[in-house]
Amino acid sequence: MADRSFGPTLLAGLAGAGLAATAGHRDWVELSARGSDQAAADWFWQNAPGLGQMPASGALGLVALAAWGVLLVTRGAWRRAVAGLGLLASLGLAAVWVIGALTLRDDVSAAVTRAELAPGWSLGWTSWFVMAGIAVVLLVPAHVVALLRVPRWPAMGSRYDAPTGAPRPGAESSAAAAAVPVADLGEEDPADVWKAIDEGRDPTERVDP
Structure with a gap:
């Protein structure tokens, strides 16, 4: 009490x-x-x-x-x-x-x-x-x-309290999401980029072979 x-x-x-x-x-x-x-x-x-x-x-x-x-x-x-x-x-x-x-x-x-x-x-x-x-x-x-x-x-x-060095719950998933490889659009054909956008795909997402 x-x-x-x-x-x-x-x-x-x-x-x-x-x-x-x-x-x-x-x-x-x-x-x-x-x-x-x-x-x-x-x-x-x-x-x-x-x-x-x-x-x-x-x-x-x-x-x-x-x-x-x-x-x-x-x-x-x-x-x-x-x-x-x-x-x-x-x-x-x-x-x-x-x-x-x-x-x-x-x-x-x-x-x-x-x-x-x-x-x-x-x-x-x-x-x-x-x-x-x-x-x-x-x-x-x-x-x-x-x-x-x-x-x-x-x-x-x-x-x-002040934050400690221990990661917060969910921090690992956030870090993993941030580590997703992103394609360099500078090397892509602009026509392919527009085609991907037209098909509803993210042209910056790298697709591994």
């Missing part, structure tokens, strides 16, 4: 990996200010790209996404190895999210303070920070399940 964990685990893993790869390239922290000071805050934020981001999250999300893709087209021990790599990437993503939660706002605050903006500014978490956390919740369990149950999951058929 097919393992029912395959479909839900795959969907959760792909969703989590895609979400992590996207959230890793978005701001997790946003800067806001009161009244007219907002223009200065916006100018500072535009000139400090990536200040509120955790780029490692995006990189690890791409690794996890690639692991799911490779897992679908491999078999045997390689599948388990790829599932293990994906689990390491998802655990790394969890660590990056925790580090971001603990340090990112302080790092951004220090950078804003050094820029000497007006004192009415504040920092807050964006929805992408929450999305990255959801990605962790989806990815880590999905990769754990994959590592444990991947040997029972369906694999791509062998018809998608």
Whole structure:
């Protein structure tokens, strides 16, 4: 009987990996200010790209996404190895999210303070920070399940493998058909050629005596 964990685990893993790869390239922290000071805050934020981001999250999300893709087209021990790599990437993503939660706002605050903006500014978490956390919740369990149950999951058929040196069934007959001797019409009398065509015979087919 097919393992029912395959479909839900795959969907959760792909969703989590895609979400992590996207959230890793978005701001997790946003800067806001009161009244007219907002223009200065916006100018500072535009000139400090990536200040509120955790780029490692995006990189690890791409690794996890690639692991799911490779897992679908491999078999045997390689599948388990790829599932293990994906689990390491998802655990790394969890660590990056925790580090971001603990340090990112302080790092951004220090950078804003050094820029000497007006004192009415504040920092807050964006929805992408929450999305990255959801990605962790989806990815880590999905990769754990994959590592444990991947040997029972369906694999791509062998018809998608690279061709080997063994001939395909029927290849011998095709080769034999290709080896049928063909007459050189350059040495034939044109009248005989037209006569053969008129009688419904192939003038290129050599007839052995």
